[in-house]
Amino acid sequence: MLRDDYIFVHLESIVNLIYSRGITAKDFLSGILQVPTNILLLNREVSDDVPIDNHTFLNEINDAKTISQYLLDPHSSKNWIDFSQAEALSELTPNDIANLLYMGHMKSHLDTPFSYKLQNDYVYLEVGTNQVKTYYRRLKNFYAVLNRSVIRHAEQTYNEHRLVFRRVNHFSELPASMVRQLIPVLGEGVIFAFDQAIEQDHELRVPILIASESNLAPTLRSKESLYNQAQQIAVLKYNLRNQDWHFIITNPKAFDAEALY
Numbered sequence: 187m188l189r190d191d192y193i194f195v196h197l198e199s200i201v202n203l204i205y206s207r208g209i210t211a212k213d214f215l216s217g218i219l220q221v222p223t224n225i226l227l228l229n230r231e232v233s234d235d236v237p238i239d240n241h242t243f244l245n246e247i248n249d250a251k252t253i254s255q256y257l258l259d260p261h262s263s264k265n266w267i268d269f270s271q272a273e274a275l276s277e278l279t280p281n282d283i284a285n286l287l288y289m290g291h292m293k294s295h296l297d298t299p300f301s302y303k304l305q306n307d308y309v310y311l312e313v314g315t316n317q318v319k320t321y322y323r324r325l326k327n328f329y330a331v332l333n334r335s336v337i338r339h340a341e342q343t344y345n346e347h348r349l350v351f352r353r354v355n356h357f358s359e360l361p362a363s364m365v366r367q368l369i370p371v372l373g374e375g376v377i378f379a380f381d382q383a384i385e386q387d388h389e390l391r392v393p394i395l396i397a398s399e400s401n402l403a404p405t406l407r408s409k410e411s412l413y414n415q416a417q418q419i420a421v422l423k424y425n426l427r428n429q430d431w432h433f434i435i436t437n438p439k440a441f442d443a444e445a446l447y
Protein backbone atom coordinates (compact mmCIF):
# COMPACT_ATOMS: atom_id res chain seq x y z
CA MET A 187 0.00 0.00 0.00
CA LEU A 188 1.07 3.58 -0.49
CA ARG A 189 2.70 4.80 2.71
CA ASP A 190 0.69 8.01 2.96
CA ASP A 191 -2.53 6.79 1.37
CA TYR A 192 -5.21 8.01 3.74
CA ILE A 193 -7.99 10.54 4.04
CA PHE A 194 -8.41 12.63 7.18
CA VAL A 195 -11.54 14.72 7.71
CA HIS A 196 -12.35 17.07 10.58
CA LEU A 197 -15.61 19.03 10.67
CA GLU A 198 -16.33 22.29 12.47
CA SER A 199 -20.09 22.16 12.14
CA ILE A 200 -20.83 25.69 13.38
CA VAL A 201 -19.33 27.20 10.22
CA ASN A 202 -19.45 24.14 7.93
CA LEU A 203 -15.66 24.02 7.79
CA ILE A 204 -13.97 20.86 6.56
CA TYR A 205 -10.28 20.40 7.21
CA SER A 206 -8.99 17.55 5.07
CA ARG A 207 -5.95 15.64 3.97
CA GLY A 208 -5.95 13.37 0.97
CA ILE A 209 -8.86 15.12 -0.79
CA THR A 210 -7.54 16.75 -3.94
CA ALA A 211 -8.78 19.66 -6.02
CA LYS A 212 -9.74 17.09 -8.66
CA ASP A 213 -11.88 15.28 -6.08
CA PHE A 214 -13.51 18.62 -5.28
CA LEU A 215 -14.26 19.34 -8.94
CA SER A 216 -15.59 15.83 -9.51
CA GLY A 217 -17.87 16.03 -6.49
CA ILE A 218 -19.51 19.44 -6.67
CA LEU A 219 -22.66 19.76 -8.76
CA GLN A 220 -21.55 22.86 -10.65
CA VAL A 221 -18.17 24.50 -11.12
CA PRO A 222 -18.26 28.15 -9.99
CA THR A 223 -18.30 30.69 -12.81
CA ASN A 224 -16.62 33.47 -10.79
CA ILE A 225 -13.89 33.23 -8.19
CA LEU A 226 -11.74 35.78 -6.39
CA LEU A 227 -8.24 34.56 -5.54
CA LEU A 228 -7.14 35.02 -1.94
CA ASN A 229 -3.47 34.26 -2.51
CA ARG A 230 -0.96 36.32 -0.55
CA GLU A 231 0.60 37.54 -3.79
CA VAL A 232 -1.36 39.03 -6.68
CA SER A 233 -0.34 37.68 -10.10
CA ASP A 234 0.10 39.87 -13.17
CA ASP A 235 -0.80 36.85 -15.30
CA VAL A 236 -4.40 36.70 -14.02
CA PRO A 237 -7.00 39.49 -14.39
CA ILE A 238 -7.14 41.87 -11.42
CA ASP A 239 -10.40 43.27 -10.07
CA ASN A 240 -10.01 47.05 -9.89
CA HIS A 241 -12.02 47.37 -6.67
CA THR A 242 -10.47 44.70 -4.43
CA PHE A 243 -7.15 44.55 -6.33
CA LEU A 244 -7.33 40.77 -6.11
CA ASN A 245 -7.08 38.33 -9.00
CA GLU A 246 -10.35 37.06 -10.41
CA ILE A 247 -11.32 34.30 -12.85
CA ASN A 248 -14.66 34.48 -14.62
CA ASP A 249 -15.49 31.30 -16.48
CA ALA A 250 -15.94 27.70 -15.37
CA LYS A 251 -13.47 26.20 -17.86
CA THR A 252 -10.62 28.49 -16.79
CA ILE A 253 -11.50 27.94 -13.13
CA SER A 254 -11.32 24.16 -13.64
CA GLN A 255 -7.91 24.54 -15.30
CA TYR A 256 -6.72 26.70 -12.41
CA LEU A 257 -7.88 24.18 -9.81
CA LEU A 258 -6.26 21.27 -11.64
CA ASP A 259 -2.95 23.09 -12.16
CA PRO A 260 -0.48 21.39 -9.77
CA HIS A 261 1.63 24.56 -9.61
CA SER A 262 -1.11 27.06 -8.73
CA SER A 263 -1.77 28.34 -5.22
CA LYS A 264 -5.39 27.50 -4.53
CA ASN A 265 -6.98 30.02 -2.17
CA TRP A 266 -10.26 31.45 -3.37
CA ILE A 267 -13.86 32.42 -2.74
CA ASP A 268 -16.58 32.20 -5.36
CA PHE A 269 -19.12 34.92 -6.08
CA SER A 270 -22.37 35.05 -8.01
CA GLN A 271 -22.23 38.34 -9.94
CA ALA A 272 -19.31 40.51 -11.04
CA GLU A 273 -21.19 43.59 -9.83
CA ALA A 274 -21.01 42.27 -6.27
CA LEU A 275 -17.29 43.02 -6.02
CA SER A 276 -17.86 46.76 -6.34
CA GLU A 277 -20.26 46.62 -3.38
CA LEU A 278 -17.61 45.30 -0.98
CA THR A 279 -16.65 47.72 1.79
CA PRO A 280 -13.10 48.13 3.11
CA ASN A 281 -14.13 45.93 6.03
CA ASP A 282 -15.42 43.25 3.64
CA ILE A 283 -12.13 43.32 1.74
CA ALA A 284 -10.19 43.15 5.01
CA ASN A 285 -12.11 39.99 5.90
CA LEU A 286 -11.15 38.45 2.55
CA LEU A 287 -7.49 39.36 3.03
CA TYR A 288 -7.61 37.89 6.52
CA MET A 289 -8.93 34.57 5.19
CA GLY A 290 -6.23 34.43 2.54
CA HIS A 291 -3.45 35.29 4.98
CA MET A 292 -4.55 33.49 8.16
CA LYS A 293 -6.42 30.58 6.49
CA SER A 294 -9.37 31.19 8.77
CA HIS A 295 -12.49 33.34 8.88
CA LEU A 296 -12.78 36.53 10.90
CA ASP A 297 -16.51 37.26 10.95
CA THR A 298 -18.19 34.78 8.64
CA PRO A 299 -16.90 32.85 5.61
CA PHE A 300 -20.19 33.38 3.79
CA SER A 301 -20.86 36.81 2.30
CA TYR A 302 -24.42 37.92 1.58
CA LYS A 303 -22.99 40.29 -1.04
CA LEU A 304 -20.91 37.66 -2.83
CA GLN A 305 -23.44 34.84 -2.24
CA ASN A 306 -20.53 32.41 -2.18
CA ASP A 307 -20.99 28.67 -1.83
CA TYR A 308 -17.36 27.93 -0.97
CA VAL A 309 -14.13 29.22 0.47
CA TYR A 310 -11.17 27.02 -0.49
CA LEU A 311 -7.87 27.47 1.35
CA GLU A 312 -4.68 25.45 0.97
CA VAL A 313 -2.99 25.17 4.36
CA GLY A 314 -0.10 22.84 3.54
CA THR A 315 0.98 19.98 1.33
CA ASN A 316 -2.11 17.88 0.63
CA GLN A 317 -4.02 19.84 3.30
CA VAL A 318 -7.09 21.97 2.59
CA LYS A 319 -9.66 23.94 4.55
CA THR A 320 -12.97 24.26 2.72
CA TYR A 321 -16.06 26.11 3.87
CA TYR A 322 -19.29 24.74 2.38
CA ARG A 323 -22.46 26.82 2.50
CA ARG A 324 -24.34 23.52 2.04
CA LEU A 325 -22.58 20.68 3.79
CA LYS A 326 -24.27 18.11 1.55
CA ASN A 327 -21.95 19.30 -1.23
CA PHE A 328 -19.01 18.02 0.80
CA TYR A 329 -20.38 14.49 1.04
CA ALA A 330 -20.29 14.16 -2.75
CA VAL A 331 -16.67 15.37 -2.74
CA LEU A 332 -15.78 12.84 -0.04
CA ASN A 333 -17.53 10.15 -2.08
CA ARG A 334 -15.32 10.88 -5.10
CA SER A 335 -12.18 10.91 -2.99
CA VAL A 336 -13.00 7.61 -1.28
CA ILE A 337 -13.64 5.96 -4.64
CA ARG A 338 -10.37 7.30 -6.06
CA HIS A 339 -8.35 6.10 -3.07
CA ALA A 340 -10.07 2.70 -3.13
CA GLU A 341 -9.37 2.22 -6.84
CA GLN A 342 -5.77 3.30 -6.36
CA THR A 343 -5.29 0.99 -3.38
CA TYR A 344 -6.78 -2.01 -5.16
CA ASN A 345 -5.22 -1.47 -8.57
CA GLU A 346 -1.68 -0.58 -7.55
CA HIS A 347 -0.70 -4.22 -7.07
CA ARG A 348 -2.60 -5.58 -10.07
CA LEU A 349 -0.47 -7.00 -12.87
CA VAL A 350 -0.06 -4.64 -15.81
CA PHE A 351 -2.09 -6.88 -18.11
CA ARG A 352 -5.00 -7.07 -15.68
CA ARG A 353 -8.00 -4.85 -16.32
CA VAL A 354 -8.10 -1.75 -14.13
CA ASN A 355 -11.00 -2.03 -11.71
CA HIS A 356 -13.38 0.94 -11.44
CA PHE A 357 -15.45 1.08 -8.28
CA SER A 358 -19.14 1.97 -8.07
CA GLU A 359 -20.56 5.02 -6.30
CA LEU A 360 -20.62 5.05 -2.53
CA PRO A 361 -24.25 5.49 -1.35
CA ALA A 362 -24.81 8.93 0.17
CA SER A 363 -26.54 7.30 3.14
CA MET A 364 -23.27 5.57 4.10
CA VAL A 365 -21.29 8.80 4.03
CA ARG A 366 -23.92 10.48 6.19
CA GLN A 367 -23.53 7.80 8.85
CA LEU A 368 -20.18 9.40 9.65
CA ILE A 369 -21.70 12.79 10.52
CA PRO A 370 -21.75 12.13 14.31
CA VAL A 371 -18.00 11.50 14.40
CA LEU A 372 -16.59 13.93 11.83
CA GLY A 373 -16.16 16.52 14.55
CA GLU A 374 -13.72 14.17 16.29
CA GLY A 375 -11.54 13.71 13.20
CA VAL A 376 -11.95 10.61 11.05
CA ILE A 377 -9.24 8.67 9.21
CA PHE A 378 -9.95 6.49 6.18
CA ALA A 379 -6.88 4.29 6.56
CA PHE A 380 -6.30 3.08 3.00
CA ASP A 381 -2.69 2.37 3.98
CA GLN A 382 -4.09 -0.35 6.29
CA ALA A 383 -6.62 -1.72 3.79
CA ILE A 384 -6.63 -5.43 3.03
CA GLU A 385 -8.15 -7.58 0.31
CA GLN A 386 -9.88 -10.63 1.73
CA ASP A 387 -12.71 -12.90 0.56
CA HIS A 388 -13.17 -10.84 -2.60
CA GLU A 389 -13.58 -7.67 -0.56
CA LEU A 390 -11.47 -4.57 -0.11
CA ARG A 391 -11.67 -3.65 3.57
CA VAL A 392 -10.73 -0.14 4.68
CA PRO A 393 -10.49 0.60 8.42
CA ILE A 394 -12.11 3.84 9.59
CA LEU A 395 -10.50 5.34 12.67
CA ILE A 396 -11.15 8.21 15.07
CA ALA A 397 -7.97 10.20 15.57
CA SER A 398 -6.62 10.40 19.09
CA GLU A 399 -7.34 13.53 21.11
CA SER A 400 -4.80 16.33 21.01
CA ASN A 401 -4.44 19.93 22.12
CA LEU A 402 -2.93 20.71 18.72
CA ALA A 403 -5.03 22.04 15.87
CA PRO A 404 -5.49 19.45 13.10
CA THR A 405 -3.30 21.52 10.77
CA LEU A 406 -0.35 21.14 13.16
CA ARG A 407 -0.58 17.40 13.67
CA SER A 408 1.66 14.92 11.89
CA LYS A 409 0.33 11.70 10.42
CA GLU A 410 1.98 9.86 13.30
CA SER A 411 0.12 12.06 15.78
CA LEU A 412 -3.20 11.33 14.08
CA TYR A 413 -2.63 7.58 13.98
CA ASN A 414 -1.11 7.24 17.45
CA GLN A 415 -3.74 5.58 19.67
CA ALA A 416 -6.41 6.12 17.03
CA GLN A 417 -9.41 3.85 17.57
CA GLN A 418 -11.11 1.83 14.87
CA ILE A 419 -14.82 2.61 14.76
CA ALA A 420 -15.93 1.08 11.46
CA VAL A 421 -14.89 -0.77 8.33
CA LEU A 422 -15.75 0.26 4.80
CA LYS A 423 -16.05 -2.82 2.59
CA TYR A 424 -16.26 -3.05 -1.17
CA ASN A 425 -17.44 -6.37 -2.63
CA LEU A 426 -15.35 -6.87 -5.74
CA ARG A 427 -17.78 -9.40 -7.21
CA ASN A 428 -21.07 -7.61 -6.60
CA GLN A 429 -19.49 -4.15 -6.91
CA ASP A 430 -21.28 -2.74 -3.90
CA TRP A 431 -20.30 -1.05 -0.65
CA HIS A 432 -21.00 -1.98 2.95
CA PHE A 433 -20.44 0.15 6.05
CA ILE A 434 -19.87 -1.89 9.20
CA ILE A 435 -19.79 -0.10 12.56
CA THR A 436 -17.35 -1.87 14.89
CA ASN A 437 -17.57 0.56 17.81
CA PRO A 438 -21.20 1.68 18.29
CA LYS A 439 -20.30 3.77 21.35
CA ALA A 440 -18.28 6.11 19.14
CA PHE A 441 -21.47 7.05 17.30
CA ASP A 442 -23.42 7.71 20.50
CA ALA A 443 -23.96 11.48 20.65
CA GLU A 444 -23.73 11.49 24.45
CA ALA A 445 -20.35 9.75 24.31
CA LEU A 446 -18.91 12.57 22.20
CA TYR A 447 -19.34 15.22 24.89
